[in-house]
């Protein structure tokens with residue numbers, strides 16, 4: 001069935017009445033870089049006032065759930081850590097509960113403080129964030145495999161360096177038992193008026209150099225689906241996933257058996273949403289902020 005366009009007050013009323021739980025992507029839906037999507041906070045507040053359950057599901061591993069609670073508060077949005085699911089958190093849960101990661105080992109992180117904090121919260125020590133110093137061909141010999149590294153984790157890293165990539169490479173290429181995990185593999189990152197290289201773009205350096213394929217945690221992959229849909233015991237028929245990306249958010253919703261709503265404030269445009277063969281969203285609309293017109 002073709003995605004239904006929502007554009008009128010009565011469209012919005014039926015959407016809100018139809019669902020008890022709304023799951024929201026963040027980048028491209030609630031904010032773009034430093035800018036909040038106009039009226040998105042008011043729309044979220046309206047849903048809370050109407051007794052809806054809100055959940056936030058982001059592939060952006062740069063921040064921990066604690067950091068996201070603080071960011072939401074700065075934007076005047078009420079959100080608690082147990083409502084937030086990031087790919088960094090899904091990675092920590094996977095390592096602890098599924099991979100049964102040996103706590104005597106360390107994880108080498110090519111990524112931000114979000115991955116570090118979430119892993120350390122489940123008792124996994126991390127290294128890598130300090131490896132930002134320049135390196136040269138003459139000093140590369142300093143970069144050697146570390147037998148205590150049991151996993152390499154790759155996520156969005158605004159401080160990426162050749163030294164970090166070299167450390168990650170030697171550990172993965174020379175120790176096949178070292179787990180290779182990607183928090184997510186989004187190709188691009190919406191950062192305001194422009195798109196920027198996504199976590200998947202950074203990851204491609206290591207998949208190419210090591211010729212190894214990582215286990216990807218974030219949307220639309222099973223670890224994130226299990227982490228969210230199962231832990232929240234969602235009623236799929238009464239739950240709607242709201243996102244800006246077809247190959248992550250909408251596909252995540254479809255794989256979770258949820259209904260899906262794609263907004264036009266981030267990656268996807270109308271042509272992409274209506275394209276034959278695209279993951280089929282249930283609905284699409286211009287912006288989450290448009291729901292704010294419903295008021296109380």
Ligand SMILES: O=C(O)[C@H](O)[C@H](O)COP(=O)(O)O
Pocket residue numbers: 025026027028057058059060061156184186187188189190197198199200
């Ligand atoms: O490159 C990235 O990491 C992604 O673009 C970013 O994580 C997307 O975040 P989301 O839209 O899932 O909140």
Ligand SMILES: [Mg+2]
Pocket residue numbers: 025026027028029243244245266
């Ligand atoms: Mg997004």
